[in-house]
Amino acid sequence: MRSVTIERNTKETQVSLALDLDGSGAGTVETGIGFFDHMLELLKKHALIDLTVKATGDLHVDYHHTVEDVGLVLGKALNAALGDRRGLTRYGFASIPMDEALCETSLDLGGRPFLVMQCPMKHLFVKDFEVKLLEEFFRAVAVEARANIHLRQVYGDETHHVCEGFFKSFARALRQAKAIDPLETGVPSSKGVI
Secondary structure, eight states: OEEEEEEOOOSSSEEEEEEEETOOOOOOOOOHHHHHHHHHHHHHHHHHOOOEEEEOOTTTOOOOHHHHHHHHHHHHEEEEEEETOOOBBEEEEEEEETTTEEEEEEEEEESSOOEEETTTTTTOTTTTTEEEHHHHHHHHHHHHHTEEEEEEEEOSOOOHHHHHHHHHHHHHHHHHTTSSSSSSSSSSSSTTOO
């Protein structure tokens, strides 16, 4: 079973998250941030994970704490559900078009956390959601999941489409990387451990 439930409670946020890596895209997402909920819905659908997220936070201050803390909890859940990572495909890549936008994700679940996010539009907004917060989200996921994530906006003019491209490409790369490879008999590393 590659599933886990994790909670994180601070003075700023309360996050409860249930994850099943071998799901079908089921679950509900409620963070109080409509656009962020939409992105997380895309993630669970395209990664084929069951994901339930309930988050409350100090949205009267801004969205930063909630977005980052959901990323931290999701990353912890991914790390726990992956276990010792035996038999993993480990790597994933996806290039996703969304109308005029094209975004790519390269992903390694090999235990070395790092994030590179190339997005010229990161200081723009979708409604009241600053795209820069997505970098905080993916950084939190990378650190806690012990994952190397590279996201790149190849091109695109519509901010909403670029954000969708990031989440869909990340989801599809995760779908590949989390898969069990029947030819992999141990840990997918020349070191013998991840």
